Amino acid sequence: MGVRGSSPQACVRSKCLFCENQANSGEHMWPAWMRPLFARTSHDKSFETHHRLGSRKLQPPAIHISHHHPTARKIKAVCRSCNNGWMSRLEAAAKPVLLPLVQGRKLTLDEPQQQVLAQWLVLKLMVWEQTDPRGSVFSREETLNFACLRTIPDRVRLWLLKVGQRDFAHVTRAFTSLYLVERYRGQNLTEPNTQTVLFGIGHLVCWCIHARLDDIQLPPPSQRIAKQIWPLRRARTTWPPLTTLDYTSIYRLAVSLDRFLSQHAIPTI
Secondary structure, three states: OOOOOOOHHHHOOOEOOOOOOEOOEEEEOOOHHHHHHOOOOOOOOEEEEEEEEOOOOOOOOEEEEEOOOHHHOEEEEEOHHHHHOHHHHHHHHHHHHHHHHHHOOOEEEEHHHHHHHHHHHHHHHHHHHHHOHHHOOOOHHHHHHHHHHOOOOOOEEEEEEEEOOOOOOEEEEEEEOOOOOHHHOOOOOOOOOEEEEEEEEOOEEEEEEEEOOOOOOOOOOOOOOEEEEEOOOOOEEEEOOOOOEOHHHHHHHHOHHHHHHHHOOOOOO
């Protein structure tokens, strides 16, 4: 999600993402409690890939490599009150559900567990967008509603997948902001309207789609490899999926928005 040539200061918000306070607190990209779950070496690094799609001039994706432990990364987009209050409580509620998933253990997720995972994922998506606010798809109204009511915006879809190798820590984000078909002419579509985000923690891979436009309907992953947790499909779902993914399969998901736009010849501005 890092953008080549951008400075950390350029990505700092003046106002909290979730309220009217100043953004004076750094939110951990990965929670501090996950630190023992990542292998610690003298060459710690994590990768983020950022794709901006749909523009006239195609550019290679920017790759941000962090040469430190993944759990050290912070994003300064929220206030201390939110970070130490409801956000901290949501992290605490998600931890006992996330831990066995990250460790690759078997688990049956009931409806409340799926919901808290979905809320945790949306919280991360909203905060991670701020590494490059130019690509924000969530509106101010949506982030405020989420803070007050934990309302997950319409058209957000979330899946959980399992990767065979442990200690997988990677974030891939693709978003498109320049999109045009005949029925959208005259509307302001220069603001980002679609994004996919894939990220991994240990054995767990999360894949997220947030598409505001009806024409972008990415095919869902097979039920053999993925468990959809939002919108809720089942009151109870077993983990893990029947099929464990390798890095090649993960990459195919990560570039799914790129492939969809090229295969369907989606017209852009």
